[in-house]
């Protein structure tokens with residue numbers, strides 16, 4: 001059997017005394033396209049960061065291509081990490097660098113390309129996400145949609161085969177968010193990477209995902225394929241995808257959604 | 260009942276984390292190269308940002324000390340020693356302390372806010388994700404720059420304190436410049452200058468490690484950044500008072516050993 005892209009076993013995360021996730025057992029296979037859904041503040045971003053090796057689990061094991069990210073270091077860790085691309089929820093663009101230099105940053109850090117080659121790659125990526133004109137602008141001088149595009153371009157700059165998108169359409173208008181999802185799907189068709197994306201837009205989730213997970217009550221429920229998710233027995237999943245106001249998520253003793 | 264002691268436990272565990280962070284930095288420093296450009300950029304930024312305020316603070320510390328000593332010494336007719344005593348008191352004790360407080364509020368708060376913002380906007384995570392080391396790229400250039408610039412700024416402040424003392428000596432106390440300066444070398448010995456400079460260096464390191472650590476470990480969004488800034492200023496001042504006591508003690512012991520060996 002081929003090595004899974006990602007494997008989490010018995011993962012538990014505790015932050016400052018409170019348990020965020022527990023009993024997480026999941027596998028992502030190469031070529032999968034997973035959508036993570038769930039109420040906000042339940043640990044979706046934390047789950048992505050665990051898989052990217054940015055947060056270490058309090059207990060349990062996280063294997064990326066068979067390597068335990070909290071146990072390896074140096075060149076070996078670098079090799080695994082360089083194959084992971086991530087779009088952060090708040091984009092995490094470097095505000096002191098121009099858009100072009102944001103994309104050049106990983107190229108300068110990791111590759112041996114000379115400056116001319118770097119500029120060529122930067123131009124290609126800016127072109128691919130449709131923001132060539134913004135090369136010399138700073139991130140806070142461009143619109144939210146363009147910032148997302150830049151974040152995506154930077155995440156893909158090292159040509160990763162494992163890509164994490166943290167809520168790529170949050171805060172965008174429907175048309176822009178549609179364009180961003182189209183961009184993600186187009187890029188995925190091009191480089192056939194494995195994708196894990198957080199999104200609460202069910203239409204987008206159905207559009208892009210081969211599998212759906214839901215993070216709720218400190219657990220991650222693997223709801224299966226889009227069809228399986230739509231008919232899932234778990235009432236929390238049903239309530240979430242239909243957006244019903246009454247249900248287990250909004251029950252007084254649940255605490256998953258209480259605004 | 261235990262609640263009363265909670266803050267003390269927090270201080271101890273925070274101190275532990277700061278020390279751990281310090282060694283983590285040293286470890287990265289040993290293994291990896293720090294970009295000269297980044298470092299000089301930071302040194303330049305810190306120095307330009309704070310030289311005016313430090314100079315002003317230094318000048319007035321000297322001035323205040325002179326005024327204080329004048330009032331005490333006039334009655335004894337000992338104004339001839341004004342320059343020596345005021346300068347000695349300033350550069351050994353009050354000067355470094357007050358100027359370091361200023362820097363805690365300025366450089367410390369700024370750095371903590373800057374790193375804290377990078378943390379909560381996930382820029383620090385992004386750096387790691389893109390194959391770089393944030394301690395090497397962000398923290399160490401700032402840490403080294405703050406140590407160097409603060410040391411320089413403290414020295415600059417102390418020099419200006421002599422000048423401030425001199426000026427007030429003339430216009431407030433009626434002691435002319437030659438007389439003011441004459442007793443500085445007799446009272447201000449080389450060991451006390453060295454102990455003053457040593458103090459400045461220790462304060463600079465304390466200042467630099469606390470603000471970089473606090474900023475780097477910020478959690479909780481924009482609110483968290485605000486919390487980090489306040490905490491940096493408060494912890495730095497407390498730590499500097501403690502470091503002041505410790506270095507005075509050390510300098511005292513060193514001086515005794517030095518005198519006995521002669």
Ligand SMILES: Nc1ncnc2c1ncn2[C@@H]1O[C@H](COP(=O)(O)OP(=O)(O)O)[C@@H](O)[C@H]1O
Nearest residue numbers: 015016020039040041042043044045046047478
């Ligand atoms: N670095 C951190 N330190 C402490 N608590 C954190 C940290 N990151 C996230 N949390 C907490 O973990 C919980 C889940 O956060 P998150 O994963 O961002 O939720 P979401 O599902 O909206 O992405 C939240 O309660 C948040 O406050």
Ligand SMILES: [Mg+2]
Nearest residue numbers: 044045089167
């Ligand atoms: Mg999130």
